[in-house]
Amino acid sequence: MGVFAEALCEGVCAVKSDVTSLIHELAERHSLTLDDYESLITNRTQDSARMLRDFAVRERVRIYGHDVYIRGLIEISNYCRNDCLYCGIRRSNSHCQRYRLTPEQIISCADEGYELGFRTFVLQGGEDSHFSDELLGGVVREIKSRHSDCAVTLSLGERPRESYEYLRSCGADRYLLRHETADRTHYSMLHPQEMSYDHRMNCLHELRNLGYQVGCGFMVGSPCQTARNLAQDLKFIEEFKPDMCGIGPFIPHKDTPFRDFPAGSAELTCYLLSIIRLIHPPVLLPATTALGTIDPTGREKGIMSGANVVMPNLSPVSVRKKYELYDNKICTGEESAQCRECLNNRMRAIGYEIVTSRGDVKL
Ligand code: 5AD
Ligand code: FES
Numbered sequence: 001m002g003v004f005a006e007a008l009c010e011g012v013c014a015v016k017s018d019v020t021s022l023i024h025e026l027a028e029r030h031s032l033t034l035d036d037y038e039s040l041i042t043n044r045t046q047d048s049a050r051m052l053r054d055f056a057v058r059e060r061v062r063i064y065g066h067d068v069y070i071r072g073l074i075e076i077s078n079y080c081r082n083d084c085l086y087c088g089i090r091r092s093n094s095h096c097q098r099y100r101l102t103p104e105q106i107i108s109c110a111d112e113g114y115e116l117g118f119r120t121f122v123l124q125g126g127e128d129s130h131f132s133d134e135l136l137g138g139v140v141r142e143i144k145s146r147h148s149d150c151a152v153t154l155s156l157g158e159r160p161r162e163s164y165e166y167l168r169s170c171g172a173d174r175y176l177l178r179h180e181t182a183d184r185t186h187y188s189m190l191h192p193q194e195m196s197y198d199h200r201m202n203c204l205h206e207l208r209n210l211g212y213q214v215g216c217g218f219m220v221g222s223p224c225q226t227a228r229n230l231a232q233d234l235k236f237i238e239e240f241k242p243d244m245c246g247i248g249p250f251i252p253h254k255d256t257p258f259r260d261f262p263a264g265s266a267e268l269t270c271y272l273l274s275i276i277r278l279i280h281p282p283v284l285l286p287a288t289t290a291l292g293t294i295d296p297t298g299r300e301k302g303i304m305s306g307a308n309v310v311m312p313n314l315s316p317v318s319v320r321k322k323y324e325l326y327d328n329k330i331c332t333g334e335e336s337a338q339c340r341e342c343l344n345n346r347m348r349a350i351g352y353e354i355v356t357s358r359g360d361v362k363l
Contacts, residue, residue, distance in 0.1 A: 019048045026278050027055045031238055037231035040275065041268075049271050056274035056306030059281040064308045066352045069284065069359030070343070071120045071153065072113035072314035072336070075323040076101045080126025082157070083192045084180075086222060088253035088324045089126050095255045099319050100130055103139050109336075110143045113314045114150065116340045117356040122176065122311065124155035131156065133163050137170040144171035151358045153215075158199060161206045168210050175207045178217035178246055182236035183229045190222060204240070213361055215244030215284070220272060221264020222250040230272065238279050243361040244309075245276055245283050248290030251326035266295035270305035277306030282363050286311050293330050299343075300350050309359070310347070312339040 022040050026032050032040065040048070077100040078089040089096055101109075110121045121143060125131065140152050153174035154167060164175070179200060181187050187197040207214045218233045219225075237245060249264030269291055277285060286309040287302025295301065299310060313320060313331050320332040331339050347354050 019043050019045070020051065023048065023051050023055065026275065027059075030279055030281070032234075034228075034231050034235050037234045037275075038227050041227040041230055041271070044268075044271055049267070049274070052271065052274035052278070053305050056277035057304065059277055060306050060308055063282055063362055067308070067355045067357075067359075068303060068347050068352045069120070069309045069357065070118055070340075070354050071122050071286070071309060071311040071359075072110070072116075072118035073122045073124055073311050074101070074106055074109045074113075075125060075313070075315040075319065076106055076123050076156075077125035077128040077131060078319075078323050079128040079130065080157075081129065082127050082195065084195070085190055085192070085257045086219070086250060086253070086326075088256060088326055090256060093255045096324070097322050099322050100128065101316070101319070103135065103142070105316060106139050107142055107146070109314045109316065110147065110150075112336055114147050116337055117354075118314065118340075119147075119149060119356060119358045120151045120153060120174075121314070122153040122155055124176075125157075127157040127159075133166045137166055140167060140170040140172050149358065151360070158203050161210075164203075164207055164210055164212070168212060172212070174213040174215065174244070176215040176217070176244060176246060177203055177207065178215075178219075179204060179233075179236065180218055181222065181225070181229055182218070182232040186222075186224060186226075186229045189224045213243035215246055216240060216242045217244075217246030217248075219250040219264060219290075220247055220269045221262070223258050223261040225250075234272075234275060234279060237276055237283075241280050241283075243282075243284060244286070245280075246286055246288060247272055247276070248288035249294045251290055251293060251328070253324065253326045263294055266291060266298045266301060269294075269298075270301050273302055273305040273307050282361055284309050284359065284361050289313075289330060290326065293326070293328055300346055303347065303352055304350060310343055310354070312336070312343055 083091045151173040155176040184197050251263045285307040287299040287307040291298035314336045
């Protein structure tokens with residue numbers, strides 16, 4: 001071997017063994033430095049991905065077996081007062097056809113979901129002032145009284161502490177609020193000036209203090225995101241230890257300022273899913289719809305990388321296309337029962353089983 005080739009080989013092998021030792025360290029200590037998270041991302045290879053996946057699946061199987069939890073997503077409103085630059089239902093998108101479900105419609109989606117074996121309902125929507133505490137509280141109470149063995153998760157953005165407190169007192173069990181990015185400067189690139197990184201992080205801490213099971217999360221490959229930013233997201237997850245963590249690739253929406261930015265990849269999303277499973281092994285980790293949109297077998301790949309949750313849509317088919325955060329979202333034409341059946345088959349085909357259970361975090 002020539003001197004040059006030898007030097008090259010040594011370089012490659014050094015990187016390889018470096019990443020390998022980082023993975024071992026992560027699996028044992030559930031923690032790395034910011035620099036090491038960054039290098040785990042930057043120096044990733046097919047081999048390191050395989051190794052991470054093996055460790056992550058082992059942890060997931062140890063805690064949750066081959067069970068996959070399902071959450072029925074009910075998209076209650078696409079009105080939003082916010083103007084996040086990436087999002088298709090942002091206030092400034094005049095092409096978005098706005099809708100809101102009535103309390104009766106929301107409750108009937110949950111009833112239908114219950115029959116299909118769902119034991120968690122996620123009420124998700126834009127920040128819509130029409131949904132007052134009274135209105136939402138009534139809906140949460142009604143769902144909980146009809147289906148006392150179910151969990152209700154809210155995903156309705158930033159609200160005052162009193163609102164979170166009231167909704168919790170009405171029976172809401174969990175709250176999803178993606179932090180979007182744990183880097184202040186990056187946050188300000190993705191959001192209009194009036195939105196605040198600190199406020200968002202405060203909301204997450206308040207939700208936790210109120211006794212909610214809390215979910216954070218971020219997009220993979222969002223505009224201007226660096227490996228350093230992702231390392232910061234991982235460090236935040238390591239410290240915050242969320243009960244749930246939703247991550248999915250950024251996908252451009254044609255009517256947003258980010259329309260011409262490239263989408264994030266399924267490959268990096270799955271790599272990060274494995275890392276997150278190892279950082280906080282009990283975390284409830286969905287293989288998201290965005291992951292299934294960017295890659296037709298993305299959700300399967302997500303589960304095989306360490307995820308253990310899928311969140312099919314229970315919204316009425318008549319509104320599904322309107323809740324378009326990004327282009328080409330999957331499952332907008334299928335009835336709830338079709339998605340349930342489809343996911344059953346998809347999970348079975350890879351050796352997993354969807355279970356009828358609330359699917360609480362196992363700490
Ligand atoms: N691509 C991928 N995910 C998106 N979200 C919003 N817009 C997009 C997009 N264009 C995510 C955000 C939000 C969640 C509900 O959906 O992370 O918190
Ligand atoms: Fe909706 Fe497959 S999950 S059609």
